[in-house]
Amino acid sequence: MSTSTCSFKDRCVSILCCKFCKQVLSSRGMKAVLLADTEIDLFSTDIPPTNTVDLIGRCYFTEICKCKLKDIACLKCGNIVGYHVIVPCCSCLLSCNNGHFWMFHSQAVYGINRLDSTGANFLLWGNLPEIEESTDEDILDVSAEECIR
Secondary structure, three states, X not given: OEOOOXXXXXXXXXXXXXXXXXXXXXXXXXXXXXXXXXXXXXXEEOOOOOOOEEEEEEEEEOOOOOOEEEEEEEOOOOOEEEEEEEEOOHHHHHXXXXXXXXXXXXXXXXXXXXXXXXXXXXXXXXHOOOOOOOOOHHHHHXXXXXXXX
16 A cells, blocks of 8 residues: 555544434544545544444445445444445555545534543554454444534
8 A cells, every 4th residue: 555655643533423313333433535535524443443334235336436335324224424445446555545444424423532641632643553344342432422522
């Protein structure tokens, strides 16, 4: 992946919540843009969300690139909230990308910037532990309170 010429370490980490039911979907979200169309805003995450979304429907391809995609739906309300890049195309892999393959539509989710351990500053991707999504239940509990507000 072509992340060497692009830096994402200064981006804020977001808690991603379903707009339809307020369910926390991920505690490792990042604001992103669609590589094939930079006019489209998205959120993304690097680790498959655990017990919050599931793959739904059939695989499909976009008209702009050759990535193989499959929609993901919120397990609480059933609404489609984004998609998973099952197989990225060469063009997208060679583009400046963040290595995230779980994408969330900005019309279906909203993000809340996470605070670091001091509680005084936003948590940045460069300071985020690599394996957190499936092990840190406390973050999801706190995140759920933030989504409800």
